[in-house]
Amino acid sequence: MRLDPLFEALDRIDGPGETVQETLRLVAPPSYAHRYIVSLIASFIRGNPEFFVNLEVTTSDMVTLGILENRFDLAVTGIEQSRAGIKLIPFRESPAVCVMRPEHPLSGRKILKPIDLHEQELIALTYRHGRRGQLDRLLHQVRAEPKIVAEVSTSFAAADMAREGLGLAVINPFPVYHYRSPDLAFVRFESPMRYRGHFVVSDQKPVPRIARAFMRHLRLNTPPDPFSDPG
Known part of the structure; x- marks a missing residue:
């Protein structure tokens, strides 16, 4: 699977010469956070000990609001809430x-x-x-x-x-x-019935490099299963 086009596009959003942000402000609903996201945060930090992750667990309704209010850099959610001010990046798709x-x-x-x-x-x-x-x-x-x-x-x-x-x-x-x-x-x-998971970022500011790195980590390290496919 080629991920380069996605992250090259995000690099263009970020712009040249921006200082690396070492802290990732991450938000996710309980269905993603408590098992799946936590395990991948652990492997992400082990591979990048200079990074720090602040994870907030909240309801799906509050995830998008947190991005809009600039309280988080990145959200991972299964609820598709398309609104002005945010960008949805497809991540996972599965049937019922x-x-x-x-x-x-x-x-x-x-x-x-x-x-x-x-x-x-x-x-x-x-x-x-x-x-x-x-x-x-x-x-x-x-x-x-x-x-x-x-x-x-x-x-x-x-x-x-x-x-x-x-x-x-x-x-x-x-x-x-x-x-x-x-x-x-x-x-x-x-x-x-189809379910789609998304990364959610702001389209009003550059996407931090640490957020791009975490998205890449999830895409590359999510184990396969018989039902879901990369989005």
Whole structure:
């Protein structure tokens, strides 16, 4: 994978001769921060001991606001909030999957469709997530009526409830797959639902060199999985 064009473009944004900023002010939502981002911050600092990273964990709604208010240099988020004053750089893309315990009756399927969720026990995302409404519409179109047993606010929480045997959940597999695949079955969900991760930077100021270095680090060191692809 050639990354040079992306970072050459960012070099042009940065401009020549700017002093290296040694501290990266980074923000991410919990689904990215607590496991995935933390592990890559550790390897980033080990490889660049002169750098310092300040990580803020907050809700997805506040991530973009933090960039706009110049409180952070870089955000990593799965929520696409295109607004004036920010630049979105595609990072990761994945389809929806159904996640469940390996002994679940549907775990052996290669693909699951919305109709397959009829009368199944379902762990759903809360209604503040746009994905919940999208899933509800898909189920309504085929007259599938699952049994909602719980509502949660993150994909990790949904996966953990599925691991406890409460039912199945429809989630974004990235980065959950990397941390839950030994305990759960992941089955592709046939639907138009797509999840896209982005780097978020300001388009009103130069992108710091340390932010470019961290983006490169994430792109090069994110392990592959069967569902997500580089954005």
